[in-house]
Amino acid sequence: MPSSDLIVHRPEGLYCPPGDFYIDPWRPVSRAVITHAHSDHARMGSAHYLAHTDSAGTLRNRLGADIALQTLAYAEVIDHHGVRVSLHPAGHVLGSAQVRIEHAGQVWVASGDYKLEDDGTCPPFEPVRCHTFITESTFGLPIYRWPSQPALFADINAWWAANAAAGKASVLYAYAFGKAQRLLHGVDASIGPIVVHGAVEPLNAVYRAAGVALPPTLRVTDPGLTKADLKRALVLAPPSAAGTPWLKRFGEHSDAFASGWMLVRGARRRRGVDRGFVMSDHADWPSLQKAIGATGAERVIVTHGSTEVMVRWLCEQGLDAQVFKTEYGADDNEDDANTMVPSAPAEEPGTQPEAAP
Numbered sequence: 001m002p003s004s005d006l007i008v009h010r011p012e013g014l015y016c017p018p019g020d021f022y023i024d025p026w027r028p029v030s031r032a033v034i035t036h037a038h039s040d041h042a043r044m045g046s047a048h049y050l051a052h053t054d055s056a057g058t059l060r061n062r063l064g065a066d067i068a069l070q071t072l073a074y075a076e077v078i079d080h081h082g083v084r085v086s087l088h089p090a091g092h093v094l095g096s097a098q099v100r101i102e103h104a105g106q107v108w109v110a111s112g113d114y115k116l117e118d119d120g121t122c123p124p125f126e127p128v129r130c131h132t133f134i135t136e137s138t139f140g141l142p143i144y145r146w147p148s149q150p151a152l153f154a155d156i157n158a159w160w161a162a163n164a165a166a167g168k169a170s171v172l173y174a175y176a177f178g179k180a181q182r183l184l185h186g187v188d189a190s191i192g193p194i195v196v197h198g199a200v201e202p203l204n205a206v207y208r209a210a211g212v213a214l215p216p217t218l219r220v221t222d223p224g225l226t227k228a229d230l231k232r233a234l235v236l237a238p239p240s241a242a243g244t245p246w247l248k249r250f251g252e253h254s255d256a257f258a259s260g261w262m263l264v265r266g267a268r269r270r271r272g273v274d275r276g277f278v279m280s281d282h283a284d285w286p287s288l289q290k291a292i293g294a295t296g297a298e299r300v301i302v303t304h305g306s307t308e309v310m311v312r313w314l315c316e317q318g319l320d321a322q323v324f325k326t327e328y329g330a331d332d333n334e335d336d337a338n339t340m341v342p343s344a345p346a347e348e349p350g351t352q353p354e355a356a357p
């Protein structure tokens with residue numbers, strides 16, 4: 001690998017030699033730049049953290065209130081050992097950022113995780129021109145194409161309204177940080193009350209504090225909540241709440257799971273829910289191609305997801321492409337990576353996504 005590379009792979013994580021810092025390291029380091037607060041990208045134990053201002057709440061929540069944290073606004077530039085560092089919207093979750101690094105005439109961008117469609121809960125993805133782009137590829141297979149936001153929420157609202165009319169609660173499982181708030185922001189709150197699990201509400205509070213409009217949410221223990229209310233309610237819970245006593249309070253209910261993996265029938269069946277809504281905070285296959293093209297990068301490094309398929313496609317486009325083996329990739333698999341990885345569809349031989357670590 002040429003010694004002029006601005007980011008190299010080290011056992012601790014992705015390292016910037018001239019700046020002497022890491023991006024989303026998976027082991028404790030002295031200086032860490034964090035793209036976003038999902039647990040596989042933001043880990044405990046580093047001496048100093050740099051992240052976007054809107055990541056402060058979730059990072060302190062997860063890594064400890066007393067971490068040494070420096071924050072930047074989007075596009076604000078700092079100079080660190082002669083390396084210009086700035087953060088740019090990734091459109092993934094609140095505070096998510098691409099990291100732009102400039103040194104000796106070279107520009108590298110590390111994407112962290114990203115998606116292109118604006119969901120209203122964080123500033124949308126902005127392409128940043130660079131020589132080398134480090135991208136995720138969580139859903140980097142041609143089968144992954146997301147429905148539009150309006151189509152997705154029309155489906156969810158229709159499911160909720162039909163259950164409410166039938167006197168059944170609608171239990172919707174979704175990742176507690178990012179997905180749950182995106183669902184709250186997008187659903188039609190006039191259909192009925194919204195009840196959230198205890199794992200979801202602290203993150204709602206962080207989003208509200210950052211100025212994101214979320215409808216009122218109730219806890220199941222709320223004294224004002226009647227049995228009749230529960231039969232019309234939308235219930236947002238992390239997947240780990242499935243099968244727990246907490247769910248018994250809702251009696252007979254319909255359940256659904258919101259995830260990009262729901263596009264694949266096998267994943268839906270293994271989850272054992274009534275409905276699957278195809279919803280991801282990662283880019284789908286066309287968006288990955290569009291985002292990579294918009295950077296103008298000649299060299300692309302793929303960090304996680306369907307890395308081999310993506311590298312093959314990039315090489316076919318005439319780009320210099322390679323893989324960095326990282327420890328990212330758990331955030332769209334929640335607590336159950338094995339059951340969430342779909343089998344390769346018959347028409348796409350040899351394109352089975354790799355299991356998340």
Ligand SMILES: [Zn+2]
Binds near residue numbers: 036038113
């Ligand atoms: Zn993420």
Ligand SMILES: [Zn+2]
Binds near residue numbers: 113136330331
């Ligand atoms: Zn990731």
